[in-house]
Amino acid sequence: MSADRARPEPQPNITFDRACAVIEAALSGTSRHEIVVGVSKSKSFSKALSHLRDGMRSHRFRAGGTSVSLNAIIQTFDQRTRQDGFHVLHDWDGTLDELNEETIPVDVLNFMMDKTVPRLSERHVLALLLDYYFLYVLALLTLRVWDEGNPNDNLDRLSRLLGDLQGSNGSGRKFADGAEVLVLVAVSHFEPDVSAYDRLLAKLKTLDRSHRERFALVLAGIYASHLRFGFEATYGRDVVAMRNDNAPDYPWLLFALVTLMEAYARLHDHDSEGTERERVVEGILNGLSPDPRAFVGNAPDSLASYEEEHSRFRELFEKYRRDLLVELEHHRPSEEKYSPIAFYFNFLHNILKAIVVDAMLRGEASNVTLNDLLTGFPRSSTAELSEALARTLMSYARSSPEKIRGRLVPVIVYDPRKGRRAYTETIRRLTSSN
Numbered sequence: 001m002s003a004d005r006a007r008p009e010p011q012p013n014i015t016f017d018r019a020c021a022v023i024e025a026a027l028s029g030t031s032r033h034e035i036v037v038g039v040s041k042s043k044s045f046s047k048a049l050s051h052l053r054d055g056m057r058s059h060r061f062r063a064g065g066t067s068v069s070l071n072a073i074i075q076t077f078d079q080r081t082r083q084d085g086f087h088v089l090h091d092w093d094g095t096l097d098e099l100n101e102e103t104i105p106v107d108v109l110n111f112m113m114d115k116t117v118p119r120l121s122e123r124h125v126l127a128l129l130l131d132y133y134f135l136y137v138l139a140l141l142t143l144r145v146w147d148e149g150n151p152n153d154n155l156d157r158l159s160r161l162l163g164d165l166q167g168s169n170g171s172g173r174k175f176a177d178g179a180e181v182l183v184l185v186a187v188s189h190f191e192p193d194v195s196a197y198d199r200l201l202a203k204l205k206t207l208d209r210s211h212r213e214r215f216a217l218v219l220a221g222i223y224a225s226h227l228r229f230g231f232e233a234t235y236g237r238d239v240v241a242m243r244n245d246n247a248p249d250y251p252w253l254l255f256a257l258v259t260l261m262e263a264y265a266r267l268h269d270h271d272s273e274g275t276e277r278e279r280v281v282e283g284i285l286n287g288l289s290p291d292p293r294a295f296v297g298n299a300p301d302s303l304a305s306y307e308e309e310h311s312r313f314r315e316l317f318e319k320y321r322r323d324l325l326v327e328l329e330h331h332r333p334s335e336e337k338y339s340p341i342a343f344y345f346n347f348l349h350n351i352l353k354a355i356v357v358d359a360m361l362r363g364e365a366s367n368v369t370l371n372d373l374l375t376g377f378p379r380s381s382t383a384e385l386s387e388a389l390a391r392t393l394m395s396y397a398r399s400s401p402e403k404i405r406g407r408l409v410p411v412i413v414y415d416p417r418k419g420r421r422a423y424t425e426t427i428r429r430l431t432s433s434n
Contacts, residue, residue, distance in 0.1 A: 014076045016148050019141060020157055026068050027134065027164040034063040036126045045122050049113055052126055056106050056133050070137060081143050085196025088140045091349070092190040105133040108353055112360060121363030127171035132356050134165055135175055139186040142179050146203050152211050155179045173359055175352065177371040180215045184222055185370075188348035197248040201255060216259035217279060220287035221340050221374030222348050223253045227290035228422060229344040233409045239291055247302035250294065257287045257295055258309050261316040268320060278377045281327045286340055286374075289422045292429040321430075328427065331376070333419030338376050338387040342419025346402075346411040354393045354412065390414035 026032070035055070042048040055061040059071040074089075081088055089103040100107065109129050117125050138158055145154035158179035166174045176182060187200065204215060227246060235241040243250070260283045267277045287295075294300050296317055299310045317324070333339035345351050352370065359366060372386045390412075397410035 014073055016141070016144050016154060019073045019077065019144075020161065022070070022073060023134070023137060023141075024161055024164065026070075027161060027167075027169065030169060031061075031063040031066075031068050032127065032130055032134075032170050035061045035068065035130060036123055038062050038064070039126060040123055045117060046113060048122070048126060049109060049129075052129060053106055053109050056103065056109065056129075074137065074140070077140050077144050080147075081140060084143065084199065085191055085193035086143060086187055086200075087191065088143065088186040089136055094190065103136070104349065104353070105129065105136055108132060108356060111357065115361065117360070118363060121360075124171060124363055125360045128173055128356060128360055131165060131170045131173060131175075134170075135162075135182070135185075138162055138165065138179070139182040142183040143186055143200070145179075146206070151203070151206065152208050155207070155211060158182070171359075173356075174367050174369050175355075177369050178214060178218075180211070181218050181370050183215070184218060185349055185352060188222075194248045198251065201252055204255065212259050213263050216256040216263070217283050218371060218374055219252060219256040220260060220283040223249055223256065224286045224288075224290050225340070225343050225345050225374075226347065227253075229346050229411070229413070231290055232344065232418070233346075233404050233411075236405060239293075242291065243294065243300045243302060250300065250302040251306055253287055253290075254295065254303055254306055254309055254313065257284065258313045258316075260284050260287065261313055261320075264324065265316055265320060268323065275378050277327075278330070279375055281324065282331050282340070282375060282377060284324070285328050285331050285423070285426065288430070289341055289426045292426050296430060325427070325430065328430075332423050333416045335416050337379065338383040338390070339416065339419050340374050340376060341423055342414055342416045343373060343390055344413040344415070344418065350411065351393065354396055355389070358389075358392055358396065387414070 035052075039048045039051040039055075042051055059069070059074045061068045078089060087099055089105075090099045090101075091104050091107065092098075093100050102110065112125065112129070138161055142155070142158055145151040145158065156179075162176065162179060162182065166172075176185075183204075187197065191197070204212070207215070227242060227249065230246065231237055231239065231242050235245070260280050263280045264277070264284065266272075267280060294303070295310070295313055299307065303310050331339070331341070333342045348370070351373070355366075355368075355370075366385070366389065368382065368385045368389045372382055373390060376383055376386075391414050393412045394410060394414050397412035401408035401410050403409075
């Protein structure tokens with residue numbers, strides 16, 4: 001494997017269908033196992049990491065007697081996605097005000113270079129890093145589902161590929177429960193072209209109802225957690241400052257709330273109860289919690305161009321307010337049950353990084369996904385594992401806090417007391433908005 005970085009080069013007409021077929025072959029067979037076995041033959045773990053990094057940089061890997069080459073696919077789709085305004089594979093350095101040179105998976109691999117890993121866990125770490133790389137390949141493809149064919153079918157195909165990634169041929173780590181989450185991972189860090197978010201949101205609205213609702217559930221949880229963190233840590237509970245600095249987020253959150261409110265109306269009118277309705281109610285509460293008045297009151301400037309959708313949400317909310325407020329009480333955060341309302345973080349891709357690092361340091365896989373951290377339903381052992389993981393991630397964040405407004409702050413927080421305060425303030429504002 002060459003250590004040279006992948007360079008842009010003239011590409012044939014690589015279609016979405018062809019890219020999925022190539023990646024499916026890499027994920028569904030023994031290729032990943034053979035790649036890990038190959039790099040594991042290095043003289044040391046650090047050398048094995050270096051060889052794996054070479055493959056990640058060049059997007060070419062040796063697998064037994066054959067090779068896996070994704071360079072043409074990555075170059076083609078990364079260039080197209082950059083033209084749309086998104087840099088899926090590279091994080092933004094806020095200090096230098098520029099994109100990082102290394103891709104996000106390589107950044108995480110570099111972090112592990114000086115870490116001590118038990119000998120028995122080395123192959124697991126290598127397998128997990130390789131899966132993390134492929135996860136970002138899938139995330140890149142999620143922004144291309146509108147290029148050709150039916151975007152709903154394309155998303156379902158990527159969800160199946162995500163299932164292959166998380167199957168028995170890799171590390172065994174589960175990252176997410178559907179391609180919708182990967183779209184949000186792909187766009188979760190800062191982008192200089194903020195208009196890119198409006199263009200992508202317009203594409204999301206073309207999906208069918210089922211896919212829009214799946215997006216809305218995860219979107220409400222992610223954006224609400226992000227904004228609650230900002231409200232508390234970045235903006236010193238100044239809602240105007242939060243609105244001004246997060247103007248691109250508000251249309252996305254409005255899309256989620258309108259979609260969930262329409263789902264609630266449908267379930268309510270059909271007397272449909274159960275986990276689906278509980279999750280929709282939870283999503284509405286979560287989505288409203290950072291700034292209820294922006295949606296049940298007068299629209300802020302960031303929603304001035306979305307008057308029709310804003311009015312639609314207010315209309316439905318007023319119609320179902322009484323019953324909805326009763327059902328919201330079931331979602332009051334407490335010490336006894338996991339609640340996503342008590343989960344605060346800065347950016348989704350940093351949560352994913354922390355989950356991957358935790359799994360490598362522990363040397364074991366987990367069945368807790370990003371989706372699990374965004375809901376308390378169904379009430380099961382998974383919810384208990386979600387809380388344990390959220391608290392573990394918070395402990396990592398506390399050990400490496402970031403300086404915000406002159407003080408050191410952990411960028412991941414799970415705190416039921418803050419969750420109860422957010423719940424109480426949200427209900428008060430919803431009740432007083434008559």
